Amino acid sequence: MKIQSLPLDVINLIAAGEVIDSPVAVVRELVENALDATANRIVISIYPQLWRIQVSDNGNGMILDDLKVCSQPHSTSKIYSHDDLWRITSLGFRGEALHSIAQVAELEIASRSVWDDDLGWRVRYTPHGEIENITAAAIASGTIITVSNLFNNLPVRRNALRAINQQLKGIQSLIHQVALCHPSVTWQVTRDDTPWFKISPSTSSHHILPQILKSVHHTDLQALTLDIETPQDDCSNIQRTISKIELVVGLPDRCHRHRLDWVKIAVNGRMIRNSDLEQTIITAFARTLPRDRYPVCFLHLQTCPSLIDWNRHPTKSEIYLQSLSFWQEQIQNAIDQALKISPANLSTAFYNTRVSNLIKAAEEKSSYHFTPTAKSETIKSKDDLGLIELIAVAQVRNTYIVAEHDNGLWLVEQHIAHERVLYEKLQDHWEIISLETPIILKQLSERQVEQLKELGLEIETFGEQLWAVRSAPKMLSERNDCKEALIELSWGGDLETAQVATACRSAIRNGTALTLVEMQTILNQWKCTRNPRTCPHGRPIYLSLEESSLSRYFRRHWVIGKSHGIS
Template structure:
């Protein structure tokens, strides 16, 4: 027998509450039990108007003895003692879900144990969770829980719930969240005996997320899994050499040049298999995506932290969505570092790796009829191969004095020179923002008091120089030698924080479109750009490059055709 009643000292420590307050709460509790039982396929059937829910799984099932006890108050197989509360590895642990359901609905459980049992049992429970009827059942291994007439004995509660459409939307969101955390599970949801939606299993959340978001493809996303060494919790407050525990961070991000949202609704954080609310970690994610997305757009990001259970206190909220996570600042830093790594440009973050160098020939074939400027001997240019795994890009041409054509081992890219250089300068300014004194002060007129205060906040030295005149004696180093420095200072005076000023400075200082560049100059821009922290977009969120991969070119030119067939043979 696995299910046992908890001792009183453990019950008193549990932050329990009324966990069944809606249709979604019933689904959540039953699904978590199914996952704890090792289920890989879960079918959820709903008749909302009848307040009827059924959850069937292919988990390991329950023995007859466990079926008789599972609906008793504080009865569980997940924990045994108070020490287990600090080492929770399951989704459920309080032992009150089925008991709470039995109090507000008609509860029936059919289950067949997977080991050594040829048949299962079906049990119906009374309002206090005691088994009142028992019969054999011919079912497949696993468990089927049926909840009917939910809140039938509490009609006032039914009236106080949100509209049914809102409750169904909450259930859909709940299953989406759980599916991201448990990508190996197949989900089938039915409503009024009709298919509602399905989620196919995958190896990671990378295969799940495109099934949840319309118009998002797997190529728009990037998966990064990193192992993180964390100090053992009992060593954090001692002077002893820390013991190291291995944790893992799984990160799926929407590439900022391809995928973003109008609302901040798809920044998700999961801890050890459960989606949680951790505003501090969510804010770290937003900060890590700063100046990579267009204005008023938000990232798509799912972070799943898998760490030692002793670092987590789940015993905070009945729904277990609010937790205490030890070493929160440590995880903020690690998640920010993981996002920075995922945003970098390297071979691992690009798909369809193949070896092909025929792109230059394609350009040369069109040279006489197009404005391409292809170097007669592009291979004489020294190819740059760096040692840190960055993509090897070779500048081969310039289109309309605006786009750099770059070849790599899997095709070619078009890079807009101005915004690529803008990204380079912006990150340089972030790392080394310098205010220098001007040899000759710049005199500005008709400044408002707010403009003067803004320049002073940016660290510039400014003082009155007469009636409605102001002398600016220092400026950002990147602007100080420019002929349009006075116009740039006026632009900076119109408001914004330091980051906004750095963006404006980089934008004004970057190479303009329409500027003719030599191959050496183009290569220099490429080498600097691909080493930036966020090379996919400019600080305003515009995409910097267009990828033309060899596989796409092969499909367009029908290179998979057999020559004989193409001639009608």
């Protein structure tokens, strides 16, 4: 065998096959070009059976000189030198898209520049990216790109992509993701000249996400935008700027997912995959969601271009991001802030549909002695400003605390509210103390003994099938049922699981009568927790009955004449 250089047409086809591997890739490349041309309205027409795709936009358009060279290999207006690779602010920059499309399909571009008011031009290209035909075109400013007979020269690939519904699903998912990153754009998509779906523009992703997830209302979401000072040693003096974190999270007491399919991360206008940042988001929602449920979260990080290396993956979906640990900390803090309760993120509409689903207490009634101190001990968060002032006014069935605030009433389930308080206290101060009198446990398995040791408890053999536990969590050591609690802890789980179990067992039981002072103490402690919306098991803690909802129910907005039957 002899090593030899490949012919240019083979090289081009190999490269094109890597960049344009599906109809989804065609739509992605053309949409990114439209956005780089500052388009705010994009129309996408799909003809699956014909293997034809057309993307129209109202962007800046191209002059004739640009149309003549845009399909040549590595032709771009986005970068010009080596240094520009570290200052990328556009979605495209490699100059591969149009040339690659021309290798695997018939390519036609009609465009009119906003700087040329006379007329537009329609250009058809050969498979080598050269001009085949040029004609004048009477079109509005913008660009219309038509891709026909996709993969006609790659029959194996076309046959492998015959699952049309799967391809359409991929295109829809792509447009949804891009729309989240660019909320000011109007998206109109047709299939075989029939309207398929549309996404209306908005000022933020907060109102785009409900258009994508139909079961989610915008009141189920909390949006947050934070300005972050980028570490100064990472950006040059010229490029140093304030970074921004835009966050849209599904409130854990209102919406969550059965699958890990809606943790989305974008950087500088493009959706990416980053397992480290994804895990940071999942960890931030720990012990706020029910078991086997996952968060709804869209994170958009906008930062200095010199911190990012986009030149890692053909689709630019994977990047190198400097100061990863810094961003992980900032994301954790942003989610913590978004999940807190404040007047800014209260909703009045959502709870109208939840009144009938009030959570029923599951615990049996038992005595519990709750002694509030003169000054309530609260778990301090980093920022207690903006918290709602809650005033305890009554107790319903010795289970729900009725709390009044400026805009209405809340029902707070006392057990899980107190459980949230104790759990976060245990997170911050997990203390194991020695027991004056050891607790004797019987018939433990070897795994149970190891489990108690892993939790930091001192345990030793005391006889045949007997073990003496000489230390215990401080909160449990003060309870009469400490022995039963230790057996419960021995059945498995990590430290976090043990803390949840300890908090649940130690929290005030439903069915316990409380005084107004005791109720107020619980409210004061609970509202200052880091995640006050749900208990550590993911159950909603409070139900809001807002003044506006009450007014609508009692028809207080009716005029006097109408309410008295006077026409």
